[in-house]
Amino acid sequence: MATSLLRVCPPGELLRPLAVPERLLLGPGPTSSPPLLLLAPRRGWSSSAGARGAGAMLASVLPPQVMDEIKAGIQYAFQTRNRLSLALSGSGHCAMEAALFNLLERGDTVLVAINGIWGQRAAEIARRVGANVCELLKPPGKYFTPQDIEQGLVQHKPLVLFITHGESSTGVLQPLEGLGELCHRHGCLLLVDAVASLGGAPIFMDQQEIDVLYSGSQKVLNAPPGSAPISFSERARDKLLRRKTKPPSFYLDMGCLANYWGCDGEPRRYHHTAPINSFFSLREGLALLAERGLESSWERHRANCSLLCQGLLDMGLELFVEEEQARLPTITTVRVPEGYSWKDITAFLMDKHGVEIAGGLGPTAGKVLRIGLMGCNSTRDSVERVLGALRDALQRCPRSRL
Amino acid sequence: MATSLLRVCPPGELLRPLAVPERLLLGPGPTSSPPLLLLAPRRGWSSSAGARGAGAMLASVLPPQVMDEIKAGIQYAFQTRNRLSLALSGSGHCAMEAALFNLLERGDTVLVAINGIWGQRAAEIARRVGANVCELLKPPGKYFTPQDIEQGLVQHKPLVLFITHGESSTGVLQPLEGLGELCHRHGCLLLVDAVASLGGAPIFMDQQEIDVLYSGSQKVLNAPPGSAPISFSERARDKLLRRKTKPPSFYLDMGCLANYWGCDGEPRRYHHTAPINSFFSLREGLALLAERGLESSWERHRANCSLLCQGLLDMGLELFVEEEQARLPTITTVRVPEGYSWKDITAFLMDKHGVEIAGGLGPTAGKVLRIGLMGCNSTRDSVERVLGALRDALQRCPRSRL
Numbered sequence: 001m002a003t004s005l006l007r008v009c010p011p012g013e014l015l016r017p018l019a020v021p022e023r024l025l026l027g028p029g030p031t032s033s034p035p036l037l038l039l040a041p042r043r044g045w046s047s048s049a050g051a052r053g054a055g056a057m058l059a060s061v062l063p064p065q066v067m068d069e070i071k072a073g074i075q076y077a078f079q080t081r082n083r084l085s086l087a088l089s090g091s092g093h094c095a096m097e098a099a100l101f102n103l104l105e106r107g108d109t110v111l112v113a114i115n116g117i118w119g120q121r122a123a124e125i126a127r128r129v130g131a132n133v134c135e136l137l138k139p140p141g142k143y144f145t146p147q148d149i150e151q152g153l154v155q156h157k158p159l160v161l162f163i164t165h166g167e168s169s170t171g172v173l174q175p176l177e178g179l180g181e182l183c184h185r186h187g188c189l190l191l192v193d194a195v196a197s198l199g200g201a202p203i204f205m206d207q208q209e210i211d212v213l214y215s216g217s218q219k220v221l222n223a224p225p226g227s228a229p230i231s232f233s234e235r236a237r238d239k240l241l242r243r244k245t246k247p248p249s250f251y252l253d254m255g256c257l258a259n260y261w262g263c264d265g266e267p268r269r270y271h272h273t274a275p276i277n278s279f280f281s282l283r284e285g286l287a288l289l290a291e292r293g294l295e296s297s298w299e300r301h302r303a304n305c306s307l308l309c310q311g312l313l314d315m316g317l318e319l320f321v322e323e324e325q326a327r328l329p330t331i332t333t334v335r336v337p338e339g340y341s342w343k344d345i346t347a348f349l350m351d352k353h354g355v356e357i358a359g360g361l362g363p364t365a366g367k368v369l370r371i372g373l374m375g376c377n378s379t380r381d382s383v384e385r386v387l388g389a390l391r392d393a394l395q396r397c398p399r400s401r402l
Numbered sequence: 403m404a405t406s407l408l409r410v411c412p413p414g415e416l417l418r419p420l421a422v423p424e425r426l427l428l429g430p431g432p433t434s435s436p437p438l439l440l441l442a443p444r445r446g447w448s449s450s451a452g453a454r455g456a457g458a459m460l461a462s463v464l465p466p467q468v469m470d471e472i473k474a475g476i477q478y479a480f481q482t483r484n485r486l487s488l489a490l491s492g493s494g495h496c497a498m499e500a501a502l503f504n505l506l507e508r509g510d511t512v513l514v515a516i517n518g519i520w521g522q523r524a525a526e527i528a529r530r531v532g533a534n535v536c537e538l539l540k541p542p543g544k545y546f547t548p549q550d551i552e553q554g555l556v557q558h559k560p561l562v563l564f565i566t567h568g569e570s571s572t573g574v575l576q577p578l579e580g581l582g583e584l585c586h587r588h589g590c591l592l593l594v595d596a597v598a599s600l601g602g603a604p605i606f607m608d609q610q611e612i613d614v615l616y617s618g619s620q621k622v623l624n625a626p627p628g629s630a631p632i633s634f635s636e637r638a639r640d641k642l643l644r645r646k647t648k649p650p651s652f653y654l655d656m657g658c659l660a661n662y663w664g665c666d667g668e669p670r671r672y673h674h675t676a677p678i679n680s681f682f683s684l685r686e687g688l689a690l691l692a693e694r695g696l697e698s699s700w701e702r703h704r705a706n707c708s709l710l711c712q713g714l715l716d717m718g719l720e721l722f723v724e725e726e727q728a729r730l731p732t733i734t735t736v737r738v739p740e741g742y743s744w745k746d747i748t749a750f751l752m753d754k755h756g757v758e759i760a761g762g763l764g765p766t767a768g769k770v771l772r773i774g775l776m777g778c779n780s781t782r783d784s785v786e787r788v789l790g791a792l793r794d795a796l797q798r799c800p801r802s803r804l
Contacts, residue, residue, distance in 0.1 A: 226677030
């Protein structure tokens with residue numbers, strides 16, 4: 001790309017190595033973790049006595065400087081200058097709840113664009129908080145046009161529109177151009193789920209006038225699941241400030257979290273014990289993205305997804321999302337070939353090739369295979385490996401007689 | 403201890419090494435983490451290119467066998483046979499919300515025993531879900547007697563009583579004997595917060611007739627913060643089944659989680675992306691507790707706390723909790739000595755001795771220092787180190803002229 005479209009640059013402080021001093025933690029907790037607990041996920045270390053003793057140290061409170069680095073990393077990844085940008089102490093699903101819990105009050109009308117499992121979930125959560133939920137439906141595999149959205153806005157007059165940028169259950173990438181402006185013309189806030197797409201497909205929170213955007217740590221950011229970046233525009237912040245009732249959750253109350261993360265200019269107060277290690281990992285994931293650059297990340301995901309799709313088509317398989325530009329670059333959905341069982345194929349890939357892919361989810365359950373190429377896994381080598389494994393599966397998996 | 407009081411034995415499957423096969427994760431996420439992201443917390447590894455490449459693997463879905471091991475570990479730590487025992491994807495605070503979100507409906511009366519910050523928090527959360535909140539108050543540093551509780555039950559006729567076993571803001575250990583029976587005689591469920599006490603002081607969920615019990619991963623269990631064990635008795639489960647409305651949170655809905663964790667006998671369905679690494683660490687923390695034994699853990703925490711308290715008294719310091727048997731074995735509160743600032747002392751310990759202790763919290767802010775001796779940090783060596791550091795601080799920290 002000749003001219004960069006980015007308005008928010010990679011934050012310098014994020015590019016410096018993470019410094020965590022070693023300390024003996026004798027505060028009221030968290031307490032120091034022995035090495036086996038910190039490393040268990042990677043090495044599968046035994047809990048036998050030999051592995052213990054040294055007592056690895058970690059911080060008990062997230063250093064404010066690391067929090068600031070995470071915030072700067074989120075602002076870069078989201079391409080926003082929103083002050084209210086922070087990471088939640090939970091997975092992407094927790095971020096969906098945080099967005100809806102904070103934006104909605106009982107009786108507020110929310111329009112939920114449903115073309116897969118995530119819209120269904122958002123509608124379910126919005127109903128639990130007592131909102132008036134209107135649904136805008138599209139078949140799985142399809143996306144919403146600005147005309148679809150405008151019709152919904154005119155008909156239902158919602159205060160908030162929920163839409164999914166990367167529909168991981170169907171493999172659809174929702175075009176966002178113009179939707180923010182459209183929503184604002186109709187007095188509505190735009191809430192976007194980018195759990196599966198952030199870093200893998202262009203998104204510009206400020207330029208696209210998105211009011212609330214969230215993602216997860218475990219997709220393109222390559223960190224373990226358990227933390228979730230989120231950001232609120234000034235418009236969205238105004239709605240929070242005008243609330244008549246408190247959000248149902250204290251854990252996810254953006255007012256408290258804004259203070260905890262130093263977004264409100266007040267001295268930081270204790271709110272809850274953060275998943276410190278998860279945040280350190282998130283910080284490193286954001287650093288990696290900042291170091292390599294968003295545009296190069298988008299381009300790499302596009303190119304490898306393209307290569308994968310071509311390979312699948314060459315094998316005679318059928319892609320679930322027909323239009324090429326509507327395909328999510330991070331997760332590709334391919335129809336289960338006739339006569340095969342998706343379970344046989346995924347089990348074969350796991351057992352014979354050590355490669356994990358998934359079946360469908362929600363509306364695509366039983367119909368598709370889902371192949372993810374995200375972050376450090378979006379490589380030509382991964383594409384070749386999964387294509388080779390699939391070719392092998394089609395030859396060796398049992399086929400029902402038609 | 404001659405005869406064991408334990409009814410639930412250390413689960414054999416938890417004592418075996420955790421086995422996590424290495425795999426290339428090409429599903430719809432979580433995706434594989436490079437080693438630096440998994441190890442960042444421990445080593446503070448740089449995000450420079452050299453550290454990357456190998457691509458460490460982790461599981462994308464928590465293996466059911468590991469979930470079962472965690473459940474067995476929780477049953478052992480809680481001394482319960484409750485089927486509905488599982489770990490939540492959030493910190494101890496998240497568990498408090500889960501307990502109240504699921505137990506309470508709008509208009510339900512809940513009696514909250516408040517003698518520190520945790521009762522205050524529980525009351526705040528209960529109000530957010532629309533419950534009728536009655537408060538039972540004691541000054542910080544004091545505990546509730548069965549007479550106090552019975553008066554409250556008679557006066558307010560609550561459906562749920564909330565009480566804190568280990569009050570980490572004040573250093574009080576709440577005696578639980580007889581409270582369960584008392585509550586049940588008055589048609590009330592007993593909800594106990596054991597975030598700071600589990601594994602450090604005896605608790606017997608079944609024998610003590612506790613209906614909902616929860617804790618956190620980051621105290622005695624020595625795992626990083628971010629997961630929280632919780633268990634519901636059959637009585638509590640009955641109340642969940644009789645609910646007229648859904649709990650406000652889908653993320654923390656015990657009905658969904660019971661299925662996700664295989665507690666309901668139905669095939670497990672996808673619910674949310676779990677913080678897998680946190681759960682692996684929790685599994686190892688529970689394994690350590692099971693291996694060493696609860697009784698030995700209780701005894702070690704008691705002995706080291708005793709040693710610490712004696713050392714503090716010998717130094718001329720005043721303990722915040724007067725009655726010896728009411729002192730929490732995991733967290734000791736000591737009054738800030740006259741003429742000193744708590745900030746000077748904690749900063750001195752950190753800077754000159756690399757030891758982290760904390761100041762007060764909530765009602766004890768500014769009044770006390772809090773010293774934690776939890777899990778692998780509850781050792782004679784830790785006691786000596788913190789006492790030596792405090793002695794040094796009293797000599798070298800600035801003292802205001804009185």
